[in-house]
Amino acid sequence: MLTAERRRSIMQTLHHDGKVLASELSKDLNVSEDTIRRDLRELAVAGMLQRVHGGALPISPATASFTERQQQAAGAKAAIAQAAIQFIRQHQVIILDGGTTPLQVAQHLPYDLRATVITHSPPVASALAEHPEIEVIVIGGKLYKHGVVSVGAATVEAYSNIRADLCFLGISGLHPEVGISTLDLEEAYVKRAIIASAAEVVALTSAEKLGTAAPYVVGP
Structure with missing residues (x-):
């Protein structure tokens, strides 16, 4: 699975479940937890999610002016x-x-x-x-x-x-x-x-x- 596809899958899971866990994503997507943590970090930098210990949550919409x-x-x-x-x-x-x-x-x-x-x-x-x-x-x-x-x-x-x-x-x-x-x-x-x-x-x-x-x- 390409990086873009994997990250799109992460976001789909996040929107569906209201949270994601790195350990579960690692198993579901058949990649290391380090890879998932890197994906979550990059998605957080892009303003697409809020990282928390062990995973991520949907980001607040209050970032607008x-x-x-x-x-x-x-x-x-x-x-x-x-x-x-x-x-x-x-x-x-x-x-x-x-x-x-x-x-x-x-x-x-x-x-x-x-x-x-x-x-x-x-x-x-x-x-x-x-x-x-x-x-x-x-x-x-x-x-x-x-x-x-x-x-x-x-x-x-x-x-x-x-x-x-x-x-x-x-x-x-x-x-x-x-x-x-x-x-x-x-x-x-x-x-x-x-x-x-x-x-x-x-x-x-x-x-x-x-x-x-x-x-x-x-x-x-």
């Missing part, structure tokens, strides 16, 4: 936002994570909602700037440009001193093998701090991210 992601599954994200706001009660302290789906939540908050929203996302803060009843607290730090959010030690420290009623978490991938994952290590630390700061966590994800993984694990 923020502007591009705003156009992807926009209707589904709006529907998710409408469902998410049902968890909100008057006068709560709410953390809104960065990302295109949390941004939709911000844009759909009722105008009669009285609450405090804490965010490290400039787009989310901007979306709430003219809301008449919501107090907006913006957490600073270093700008992670892909996600358009603040990250770093200062961001994590700020969240560690907050006790929120509810948080809406944006995620890059959700897979039963690894849980919630994201594309940036510093962003993963921030998301963990957000989860620790909130009494209740609502993870927001559209269908195309289900069964996919990104490099950095946030939690189960």
Whole structure:
């Protein structure tokens, strides 16, 4: 079997099963595990899968730019936002994570909602700037440009001193093998701090991210 054919077979198995194991691929394709690991490495470099210990998982679609992601599954994200706001009660302290789906939540908050929203996302803060009843607290730090959010030690420290009623978490991938994952290590630390700061966590994800993984694990 040619290399291109073998790698095409690997991708077909990945799409069908939701994961691949190097040991099983080695037996199925009658090649060494070293050959399979090399194939997985090259496919990962090409952005076609996410390598994990012993194999690979489907890659998160969140690698596109923020502007591009705003156009992807926009209707589904709006529907998710409408469902998410049902968890909100008057006068709560709410953390809104960065990302295109949390941004939709911000844009759909009722105008009669009285609450405090804490965010490290400039787009989310901007979306709430003219809301008449919501107090907006913006957490600073270093700008992670892909996600358009603040990250770093200062961001994590700020969240560690907050006790929120509810948080809406944006995620890059959700897979039963690894849980919630994201594309940036510093962003993963921030998301963990957000989860620790909130009494209740609502993870927001559209269908195309289900069964996919990104490099950095946030939690189960």
